[in-house]
Amino acid sequence: MDNKTRILLVAGLLITIIAFFINIYAGGIVLIILATLVMSLFIMKDSVSLPDIVAEFTDDAKGIVIRNSGNDTAFDIHVALIPENIEYDLESLEPDASSVHPLEKMICSVKVVVTFRNTKQQAFSRTYPLSSTGDNFDPLKPMIPVFKWK
Template sequence: MDRTTRAVLVLGPILTIVFFFINIYLAGFVFVIFITVLMSLLIMQDSTSLPDLTAALSEDAKTLILTNVGSAAAHRIHVTLVPADKEFELPSLGADESHRHPLGGMMTELKVVIRFENNEGREFSQSFLLSALGGNYDPLKPLLPLFGWK
């Protein structure tokens, strides 16, 4: 547990008790804020070591681009290209880093299966369907497109 979480755990109940003697409603307000800040800190700790790899084809469809958009490095990366019957491995890919792998020819459609580990050894697996004619990964695309989103 880090220093900030310990400080919140100590100061929250103390401030709640102090404000309880001033006004019970004010103490309730401080307690709700204490619980909200504590839960936010615990959620942030869960997301500190999560790599997230994405795959995309280059504009000429001759190169596979792997990008780590997560918050930690990915280790022991194993990539399988399904219809091309190719496999390759990477030792690691840091946060916000990219790797370009030449495919040897133009690919129109490709399924990429990626297996990797985070710093603690937890395994992850993702798969992507890639097409040279469109459909690239867009992290800002909403799940349900509303109001004419393009």
């Protein structure tokens, strides 16, 4: 546990004890808020250094867009297009950056396998089935489309 978390925990416990002597319900509320803050700090530590590479077609299906939507730089990126037998490498990709690899012809459908590493040298792999006529990934699409979505 780092110093900031310890300071927050000690100060929060002191405030909880003071609030407990004033009113037992106020002490309980402060304790619950303190537990929530400490848990959120631990969760934030787990999400550090996680790049997330996403592969998509360009609008004309003559290129592959590789985008890093994570919070860390991705290194040693290897992209393979199956069954087109096309492979290429990218040295690194910063967070919220993208790279376009042009293709010789339009591709109807392909499976893209992407492998990469983060700054801690942990290896990751993602697989994306892409189709030029199908729907692209929409993060806002509900799992159960109610109320006439779109």
